[in-house]
Amino acid sequence: MNRDDVPRYIVVEGPIGVGKTSLCKRLAESLSAELLLEGSDDNPFLEKFYQDPRAAALPVQLFFLFQRAQQIQALRQSDLFSPINVADFLMDKDRLFAQLNLDDDELRLYEQAYENLTLDVPQPDLVVYLQAPVEVLEKRVRQRGRSMEHHLDIEYLQQVADSYTRFFHYYNSAPLLIVNTEDIDLVNDNNDYKMLLDQVVQVKRGRHYFNPMHFEI
Numbered sequence: 001m002n003r004d005d006v007p008r009y010i011v012v013e014g015p016i017g018v019g020k021t022s023l024c025k026r027l028a029e030s031l032s033a034e035l036l037l038e039g040s041d042d043n044p045f046l047e048k049f050y051q052d053p054r055a056a057a058l059p060v061q062l063f064f065l066f067q068r069a070q071q072i073q074a075l076r077q078s079d080l081f082s083p084i085n086v087a088d089f090l091m092d093k094d095r096l097f098a099q100l101n102l103d104d105d106e107l108r109l110y111e112q113a114y115e116n117l118t119l120d121v122p123q124p125d126l127v128v129y130l131q132a133p134v135e136v137l138e139k140r141v142r143q144r145g146r147s148m149e150h151h152l153d154i155e156y157l158q159q160v161a162d163s164y165t166r167f168f169h170y171y172n173s174a175p176l177l178i179v180n181t182e183d184i185d186l187v188n189d190n191n192d193y194k195m196l197l198d199q200v201v202q203v204k205r206g207r208h209y210f211n212p213m214h215f216e217i
Contacts, residue, residue: 011124
């Protein structure tokens with residue numbers, strides 16, 4: 001693989017449990033890339049949010065906003081033209097969760113902070129959007145066994161998945177590769193992963209779909 005053909009800044013996105021962080025780690029290893037991961041485990045309000053969303057929505061959202069803005073600032077100050085960067089979050093999606101979780105007064109406060117913290121955010125060279133039905137998301141969340149996610153219900157997962165669908169329906173800020181992960185395993189199946197990696201290198205512009213068919217003989 002010619003590294004000159006690889007997008008320099010790749011973002012993998014998708015709803016909770018879809019496998020974006022695991023895919024990011026594998027892509028970073030394959031491409032000898034710098035890895036930029038959102039630190040969900042570092043958010044002290046996240047477990048409280050899962051237990052009582054209304055009470056903890058604003059602090060959990062502001063913590064993520066400040067954290068992601070700091071990470072993007074470090075990325076912006078680095079040489080984007082030298083290393084390849086792979087991230088498991090898109091700065092634009094922070095607002096997606098804010099609109100889902102905050103009431104009107106909280107959202108106005110959040111928007112003021114967002115506008116000041118996201119000036120001149122670099123746009124990715126490629127966004128990989130992972131999709132899966134909510135039943136698959138719920139199964140994957142349960143399988144990874146994070147204690148704080150025991151309170152995460154399927155109704156909220158459906159709301160998140162629907163918000164992502166609406167967001168990426170209109171997204172045109174970067175080349176977009178939409179991946180249906182329901183029947184593929186991008187972490188443990190080398191054939192699935194290699195097909196996706198080939199697509200990642202090929203996509204230069206526009207909107208593309210990756211939905212390989214599996215046949216049993």
